[in-house]
Amino acid sequence: MKYLTNIGLYFMMLKKVFTKPEKWKVFKTVLIKEIEDLGVKSIGIVAFISLFMGGVVAIQTSLNLNNPLITSYLIGFATKRSMILEFAPTFISVILAGKVGSYIASSIGTMRITEQIDALEVMGINSLNYLVLPKIIAVLFFYPLLVMLAMTSGVFGGWLAAVLTGLFSSEQYITGIQLDFDITLIRYAIIKATIFAFIIATVPAYHGYHVKGGSLGVGRASTQSVVWTMVIIILLNYFLTQIILG
Amino acid sequence: MIITKDIYKSFDNTPVLKGISTIFEEGKTSLIIGQSGSGKTIMMKILLGLIKQDSGTVSFGDKISSDLDRKGQMQLRKEIGMVFQGSALFDSMTIEENIMFPIRMFSDESNEQMRHRANLALKRVNLTDVNSKVPSELSGGMQKRVAIARAIVMEPKYLFCDEPNSGLDPKTAVVIDNLIQEITKEYSITTVINTHDMNSVMEIGEKIIFLKQGIKQWEGSNQEIFKTENQSVVDFVYSSNLFKKIRASFF
Ligand SMILES: Nc1ncnc2c1ncn2[C@@H]1O[C@H](COP(=O)(O)OP(=O)(O)OP(=O)(O)O)[C@@H](O)[C@H]1O
Ligand SMILES: [Mg+2]
Numbered sequence: 063m064k065y066l067t068n069i070g071l072y073f074m075m076l077k078k079v080f081t082k083p084e085k086w087k088v089f090k091t092v093l094i095k096e097i098e099d100l101g102v103k104s105i106g107i108v109a110f111i112s113l114f115m116g117g118v119v120a121i122q123t124s125l126n127l128n129n130p131l132i133t134s135y136l137i138g139f140a141t142k143r144s145m146i147l148e149f150a151p152t153f154i155s156v157i158l159a160g161k162v163g164s165y166i167a168s169s170i171g172t173m174r175i176t177e178q179i180d181a182l183e184v185m186g187i188n189s190l191n192y193l194v195l196p197k198i199i200a201v202l203f204f205y206p207l208l209v210m211l212a213m214t215s216g217v218f219g220g221w222l223a224a225v226l227t228g229l230f231s232s233e234q235y236i237t238g239i240q241l242d243f244d245i246t247l248i249r250y251a252i253i254k255a256t257i258f259a260f261i262i263a264t265v266p267a268y269h270g271y272h273v274k275g276g277s278l279g280v281g282r283a284s285t286q287s288v289v290w291t292m293v294i295i296i297l298l299n300y301f302l303t304q305i306i307l308g
Numbered sequence: 309m310i311i312t313k314d315i316y317k318s319f320d321n322t323p324v325l326k327g328i329s330t331i332f333e334e335g336k337t338s339l340i341i342g343q344s345g346s347g348k349t350i351m352m353k354i355l356l357g358l359i360k361q362d363s364g365t366v367s368f369g370d371k372i373s374s375d376l377d378r379k380g381q382m383q384l385r386k387e388i389g390m391v392f393q394g395s396a397l398f399d400s401m402t403i404e405e406n407i408m409f410p411i412r413m414f415s416d417e418s419n420e421q422m423r424h425r426a427n428l429a430l431k432r433v434n435l436t437d438v439n440s441k442v443p444s445e446l447s448g449g450m451q452k453r454v455a456i457a458r459a460i461v462m463e464p465k466y467l468f469c470d471e472p473n474s475g476l477d478p479k480t481a482v483v484i485d486n487l488i489q490e491i492t493k494e495y496s497i498t499t500v501i502n503t504h505d506m507n508s509v510m511e512i513g514e515k516i517i518f519l520k521q522g523i524k525q526w527e528g529s530n531q532e533i534f535k536t537e538n539q540s541v542v543d544f545v546y547s548s549n550l551f552k553k554i555r556a557s558f559f
Contacts, residue, residue, distance in 0.1 A: 178399075186381075186382040186383070
């Protein structure tokens with residue numbers, strides 16, 4: 063019952079979010095700031111994690127390939143596929159749910175408990191539209207770019223592993239990643255990432271906006287929002303994979 | 309002028325306001341006083357439309373605010389300035405941006421014009437050289453003054469202050485009280501102030517509404533409050549020894 067109420071409130075929130083901004087000029091300024099806070103500041107962590115994950119996947123694949131009939135091109139191929147299909151869109155989204163989700167929930171939650179949201183409303187500003195819409199647009203615009211960054215640095219990480227460990231050759235790896243290049247898979251990944259991005263922006267915003275009780279409440283909302291965002295992403299991932307690829 | 313009729317509000321079946329009817333007049337500082345938890349903040353938030361009352365009406369001039377649609381509400385709110393209990397400055401913005409914010413949202417003035425107006429408002433509250441600071445770099449009293457500057461920059465017809473001088477030293481508190489009263493007179497604003505500070509009552513209590521456990525127990529002016537026989541008011545007003553001595557000197 064409580065879940066149903068929350069889901070209802072969530073969609074009512076979305077309805078208030080998607081209205082025309084009071085002032086486009088102000089909206090643009092806020093949007094640029096959100097792109098920086100929610101997007102640009104995540105470039106480092108995304109590149110870092112993907113690079114190492116790519117390396118690990120490549121090494122793991124090579125270590126598990128002791129059947130001489132399977133060509134070692136497979137290492138590059140497997141690294142590329144796992145990066146594009148699951149790692150970049152899903153794993154990175156889960157990480158961003160933690161990083162960006164907690165930031166969104168706690169910043170909006172703090173504004174709630176310090177009456178800054180009331181201050182906006184008293185001024186006659188639709189606070190949901192003002193606070194949440196720029197965040198949604200910022201992540202929808204920027205996350206596909208982050209996912210593509212994750213794909214490239216993951217694949218690059220695999221190649222670095224080849225060079226650094228000598229477990230497999232750089233040439234074979236490069237041949238492997240060029241094998242069976244399928245643009246629809248990239249499109250699939252981007253669609254998934256865009257849907258996850260929407261969840262990452264809106265679910266924590268919902269938790270932050272409805273915070274109850276002081277700074278403890280903000281902490282609680284922030285944790286809860288990360289858990290829920292992750293759960294929703296994992297569940298959606300399952301269904302989207304079935305729908306899009308199945 | 310703001311008129312409230314029979315305002316009721318409960319949270320989870322616990323009544324918080326029980327039938328508040330009163331009038332707040334133009335050009336006057338009206339005070340809502342009462343103990344912590346007596347319902348002052350809830351009353352103010354209902355006046356502002358931030359919380360919906362269970363029954364009763366609030367009218368601004370001849371408009372009943374609950375009858376207004378969202379657009380009408382928003383229009384009305386542009387005539388309202390509010391100073392929150394904790395100042396509620398936007399901590400992602402500088403002081404100047406905080407004050408310019410409502411102008412930026414609702415007019416098409418150039419940056420110079422906006423800055424000029426913000427500076428006038430800051431001067432009005434006796435603050436200088438804080439324009440490019442952020443709220444966390446100011447003391448509580450300075451933040452309160454910035455909050456007042458932000459509330460008056462759009463020249464509101466209605467001004468609401470929730471405990472504007474809580475947490476301030478007595479001297480600064482008096483400065484803030486007098487400032488609010490001066491502004492009220494200067495622009496003929498309908499001003500409503502929540503407080504439990506007896507100094508404010510003496511300084512600027514042109515009209516006082518005394519709440520106790522959600523009931524309006526008494527209303528009148530600060531001339532009258534010291535003479536009233538109403539036991540709850542007497543208990544509240546003379547809760548400190550200082551005021552007990554003052555009362556003794558009356559009689
Ligand atoms: N959101 C809420 N849900 C449930 N009860 C609430 C809520 N907000 C306030 N109350 C209750 O309403 C009563 C009045 O609260 P209010 O904040 O108006 O007091 P106040 O007079 O402003 O006190 P103070 O001087 O401490 O600010 C309190 O008993 C409080 O517990
Ligand atoms: Mg209060």
